[in-house]
Amino acid sequence: MASPPRRITIVDVAKHAQVSTTAVSKVLRNAYGTSPAMREKVQQAIAELGYRPRAAARGMRGQTYTVGVMLPDIRNPFFPDIIDGITERLRDTEYHVLLGPGGCDDEEGEAEVAEAMIDRGMDGLILIAPVSSRSRLDRIASIVPTVVVGRHGHSARYDTVVDDDTAGAALVVNHLADLGHKRIAHVEHFETDPDRLAEMPNAIRAQGYRQAMRARGLADEIDVVSTAYTQEGGYLGAKELLARPRLPTAIFAGADIAAMGVLHALAEAGLSVPGDISVAGYDNTTFAALGLISLTSVDQAGRQTGSNAARLLLDRIANPQTPAAQIKLSPTLIARGTTAPPR
């Protein structure tokens, strides 16, 4: 039960290579002023001793080579793809990713996680679908390079990467309308806060649905039930729709998980899908891809989102004064078994 052996430091490397610690530091950072010969010596010493720089110590003066990613809702099935995109983009750099699990839908908890990551010396932050107020995001971005993902609305202080939720909703509406549907209903996530109504994807999807319906000349058929992006939300929403005097022929749920609730309610009511009613979701989650479910959905290009966010963040870390960029990515419709022409 020996206590941990003293860690190899830059001093050990310098001694072993018979150079100064400055020299080692320079080699580590590929900084200016190192001869090939010295670089060779130092690199060999590093390899022989198995030296690893301590990121925390580096951070005291320079960078920690760490990017923090805040996930407000760890269960959101959308985020693994984003993480993949980020890590992939960072693979050949010296940067590493650490994730901060945020309190779901809790503005205070979210802020606390962001602060904690700043305290821990993150060189930059990627905030995924944050629920915090604009001013709070601006404050964070004024302290550390920041990229906001999955939230509409810009700022001069941070870059944004979002999926075009308006276009995504239109993909679904057009797909259903092309199949011949007219009475296309929508299940949305209830929202009242004006900031969120303007910036959160769920609100934009509902708005995109309305817009696309009008564009197809189906303004009179617009029918939105406001529940939540949960299984129960979808279930209750479908119940409400089934109580209408004239049933819809298609239901577009703003999220796959809600679509699952819709499917359950329809099955309970003895309605067949897509025979009696077509159903579409959003997010292209694992559920949707299950053979048993085969739910038509919208894919958000999570990998690209992550990869773009990482690129923007590295740029901003390298040059904090870069003007803020906005990237909008296009979603894709994944047509599966739950949508078909109406009876």
Add this chain to the structure above:
Amino acid sequence: MASPPRRITIVDVAKHAQVSTTAVSKVLRNAYGTSPAMREKVQQAIAELGYRPRAAARGMRGQTYTVGVMLPDIRNPFFPDIIDGITERLRDTEYHVLLGPGGCDDEEGEAEVAEAMIDRGMDGLILIAPVSSRSRLDRIASIVPTVVVGRHGHSARYDTVVDDDTAGAALVVNHLADLGHKRIAHVEHFETDPDRLAEMPNAIRAQGYRQAMRARGLADEIDVVSTAYTQEGGYLGAKELLARPRLPTAIFAGADIAAMGVLHALAEAGLSVPGDISVAGYDNTTFAALGLISLTSVDQAGRQTGSNAARLLLDRIANPQTPAAQIKLSPTLIARGTTAPPR
């Protein structure tokens, strides 16, 4: 576009409160040797200035108050519950959690993530279902306090928290046998590595299935197909079972996601569930709970797992020489709609 304002440091607080930096540091750490009066002064200064200690700097001498959690597979639906358990246990402490996304099933990637977390000054590590070799885990644990979760097999250097997968498999077998089933087949995740066969939950479940079948006098009915814990694995496994001269009356998939593939194959074959064949999964994932699916499954008590892991880790951080502890938690059967008495 001003550059970020200089961060408030302990020196600012000390000046503002008219005390020494040591005093501030002591108050911060609730260390011995501070009068109530001074504490009062310091705390007020901290509040007034909005001071937050920089964890990285604290780590240079003491602790960073950060716990690292390694997730080898970010998509594993089991981990959010564990994270919840960990964060909940840490809520009223000064500790924060950061997650390291590991390369799925990739020993090198996993090691790299662990090293990166150590480099970044984590006070302790929780490794969730690591695939690394024993010796690598031992090496990590010799550097930093470590708790291994979701993997059987002990070590003197790290604590472990696992679910009793033997008992879990028995829960399923007994449930089905109690319903009157005899021909109960099992879909397992293929494994050859001896370390993994001895320590990974999937291998233990398959073993537990065999053991429970024998205990119920069903040794002759033991029937295992070896595919993978994936949708396709379940699908192919079920296909194989459906080609048997005598069909099983129940299929126990070692993971919910595989059970989903089984359900798909059965539906394709025109078999009803649970009418013709009963199906059970493992993990009690979101899928299983979907009203539309309603899959009988085994719940692993993820929150408790996380909470216990966090507690053990804090103990070990406080006293690194604590003898290694092993905690084994009991899973629960969640009977739902996919299991019923055989025809």
Add this chain to the structure above:
DNA sequence: GTGAAAGCGCTAACAA
């Protein structure tokens, strides 16, 4: 191109 020396923000050992 190279290295000595100062210092990042904090804690620990020691004096007062």
Add this chain to the structure above:
DNA sequence: TTGTTAGCGCTTTCAC
């Protein structure tokens, strides 16, 4: 109880 001083491991001037 309080404050002074010396680092932790690294990067960054700034001499040479």
